[in-house]
Amino acid sequence: MNMAENKEMSDEEIIEKVRNSDQDFYALIVDRYQKKLVRYANNLIRDEDKAIDIVQESFIKAFINLNNFDNKKKFSSWIYRIVHNQAINIAKKYQKETPLLEDWDFEGNDDLEKDFEQKEIVENVEKCLSEIPLLYSEPMTLYYIEEKSYEEISDILKIPMGTVATRISRAKKIMKNICQKN
Amino acid sequence: MSKELKNITESVMEQIHLGKAKMKPKMYFIIGSILTFIGLISSVIVSTFLVGLTRFSLRAHGPMGQYRFDQIISNFPWWTLVFAVFGLVIGIWLIRQYDFSYKKEPWIIILGFILIILIAGWTIDVMGLNDNLLQRGPMKRIMQNYSSEKN
Numbered sequence: 196m197n198m199a200e201n202k203e204m205s206d207e208e209i210i211e212k213v214r215n216s217d218q219d220f221y222a223l224i225v226d227r228y229q230k231k232l233v234r235y236a237n238n239l240i241r242d243e244d245k246a247i248d249i250v251q252e253s254f255i256k257a258f259i260n261l262n263n264f265d266n267k268k269k270f271s272s273w274i275y276r277i278v279h280n281q282a283i284n285i286a287k288k289y290q291k292e293t294p295l296l297e298d299w300d301f302e303g304n305d306d307l308e309k310d311f312e313q314k315e316i317v318e319n320v321e322k323c324l325s326e327i328p329l330l331y332s333e334p335m336t337l338y339y340i341e342e343k344s345y346e347e348i349s350d351i352l353k354i355p356m357g358t359v360a361t362r363i364s365r366a367k368k369i370m371k372n373i374c375q376k377n
Numbered sequence: 378m379s380k381e382l383k384n385i386t387e388s389v390m391e392q393i394h395l396g397k398a399k400m401k402p403k404m405y406f407i408i409g410s411i412l413t414f415i416g417l418i419s420s421v422i423v424s425t426f427l428v429g430l431t432r433f434s435l436r437a438h439g440p441m442g443q444y445r446f447d448q449i450i451s452n453f454p455w456w457t458l459v460f461a462v463f464g465l466v467i468g469i470w471l472i473r474q475y476d477f478s479y480k481k482e483p484w485i486i487i488l489g490f491i492l493i494i495l496i497a498g499w500t501i502d503v504m505g506l507n508d509n510l511l512q513r514g515p516m517k518r519i520m521q522n523y524s525s526e527k528n
Contacts, residue, residue, distance in 0.1 A: 222390050262401060263401070
């Protein structure tokens with residue numbers, strides 16, 4: 196494998212090679228995503244050892260089902276979705292999941308949100324995420340830490356883009372309220 | 378962390394090389410999609426027929442409410458209902474297994490199905506297809522069970 200050439204290949208090109216000619220190319224995909232995915236899984240379950248297990252299992256699951264991946268779509272959304280499912284299953288199994296309360300809310304003030312700059316959010320987000328319900332912290336993590344677009348988050352979480360926007364907006368308000376108290 | 382990350386790559390590739398993780402063939406997913414489609418279509422057809430049958434039965438026995446209700450309960454082909462529900466559950470499960478692009482929540486799909494089934498059942502009954510089934514076809518016996526007490 197020519198490393199320099201391979202680094203320039205898109206995920207989808209690598210997947211095509213794995214499917215059709217050389218399964219060793221799958222190592223490139225694992226290398227490319229493992230760090231991000233472990234961070235993402237860790238944000239979901241708050242246990243690094245389990246996060247690593249989840250990512251490993253997800254890569255194996257993705258490989259087994261690779262022929263089901265539609266190459267016209269983004270591989271990153273697909274693998275994030277698999278990690279999401281795996282993490283939620285593990286969290287349920289160990290009953291450590293933060294309650295996913297749909298009606299969890301608080302009295303917010305829209306004006307407070309306006310002066311909340313993106314840079315400030317990025318710095319604070321990891322510190323405060325553990326105090327926010329998963330329902331809101333997950334889209335927040337994907338947007339600010341994993342730098343996913345609303346469309347990709349919508350694909351990963353299987354919720355409409357409007358809901359993604361609403362949850363991120365609420366997450367910001369929650370962070371403003373909870374995290375500034377610390 | 379970096380050592381453990383390196384282990385992820387090694388562990389995943391080892392499982393692939395040892396053949397413990399094998400890629401499922403494309404045909405597996407094609408067949409799965411076809412079965413999903415057939416399962417859902419069958420479920421819609423059976424359920425639509427049940428809605429049509431219920432409406433047909435209500436029309437066939439006049440305005441005696443309790444009698445009509447008892448008659449429906451006693452003559453209802455419950456196995457078809459079980460078949461329809463089973464088909465629907467399996468179909469939705471298969472969709473979730475195979476179709477990554479599937480974005481809607483299951484209850485939206487279920488509500489959509491129920492709506493389609495009710496509309497289709499009502500349309501079939503209004504168009505008189507139930508009356509045609511009474512005269513001929515494989516459903517003749519079931520339909521005649523519903524109409525026999527009328528005479």
